[in-house]
Amino acid sequence: MEAATLPLSPARDAGITYGTLRRPSFPRVRATPATTYNADAWSPSEEVAIPVNATDSSELGSTPLSVTSEVGHRLFELIRYSTEDDEPLPTQESISGLWAFFDRCPTAKNPLLTSDSDGSLVATWRISTVSMLSIRFLDRARIQFAWAREDKNGKVKREWGEDRCENFVSSFAYAKEFIGGGN
Structure with missing residues (x-):
C-alpha cells in the first residue's frame, strides 16, 4: 500500500493532538475522556489525557481552536478509516483547501466531514x-457547493455551483446561518 503524504504543519501549528476513539466516529457524540498522543513528528511522543467534548454542526459556542482541533481529529479519523477499508484517501489539494477555508473562516461551526470517491x-x-x-474542496482555492434551505412557509430553495474559497463566505447570503461565520 502506498503511503499518503499529509500536511502536518497546520495541525501542528493549531496544537492538535490525535487520539484513539471508539467507532463509530461519524457523527460523534459526547464521550468519556480519551488518551491522546502528541502527533508532532519532531518531538518525543507524550501521552496526554484530555476530555473529549465532541461537537457537531448544531452546537453553538465552540471556540475557533476547538473547532479546528475537532476538524483535524475528524480528518485523521477519516484517513484512518479510509485506509482500513481500502477506500481512496483524501487528496493533498483537498486537505489544503479544507485548512484554507478554516483559515479564512475561523468562526465556522464544526462540520460533518466525508470524502468522495476521487479523494x-x-x-x-x-x-x-x-x-x-x-x-x-477541489484544491486550495476552488470549491463546489450545494445548499438547500427551507423557508418559513415550508418551501425549499436549492442552489449549487462552483466558487473560489476566499469569495464564498462573504458572498453567500446564508453563511452565518449555516456555518456561523464570516471573516
Missing part, C-alpha cells in the same frame, strides 16, 4: 432535516 473532502453543515450546506 475530495466534503464538509457538510446541517441546520435542520432539510436545510444543509455542503462544500467540496
Whole structure:
C-alpha cells in the first residue's frame, strides 16, 4: 500500500493532538475522556489525557481552536478509516483547501466531514432535516457547493455551483446561518 503524504504543519501549528476513539466516529457524540498522543513528528511522543467534548454542526459556542482541533481529529479519523477499508484517501489539494477555508473562516461551526470517491473532502453543515450546506474542496482555492434551505412557509430553495474559497463566505447570503461565520 502506498503511503499518503499529509500536511502536518497546520495541525501542528493549531496544537492538535490525535487520539484513539471508539467507532463509530461519524457523527460523534459526547464521550468519556480519551488518551491522546502528541502527533508532532519532531518531538518525543507524550501521552496526554484530555476530555473529549465532541461537537457537531448544531452546537453553538465552540471556540475557533476547538473547532479546528475537532476538524483535524475528524480528518485523521477519516484517513484512518479510509485506509482500513481500502477506500481512496483524501487528496493533498483537498486537505489544503479544507485548512484554507478554516483559515479564512475561523468562526465556522464544526462540520460533518466525508470524502468522495476521487479523494475530495466534503464538509457538510446541517441546520435542520432539510436545510444543509455542503462544500467540496477541489484544491486550495476552488470549491463546489450545494445548499438547500427551507423557508418559513415550508418551501425549499436549492442552489449549487462552483466558487473560489476566499469569495464564498462573504458572498453567500446564508453563511452565518449555516456555518456561523464570516471573516
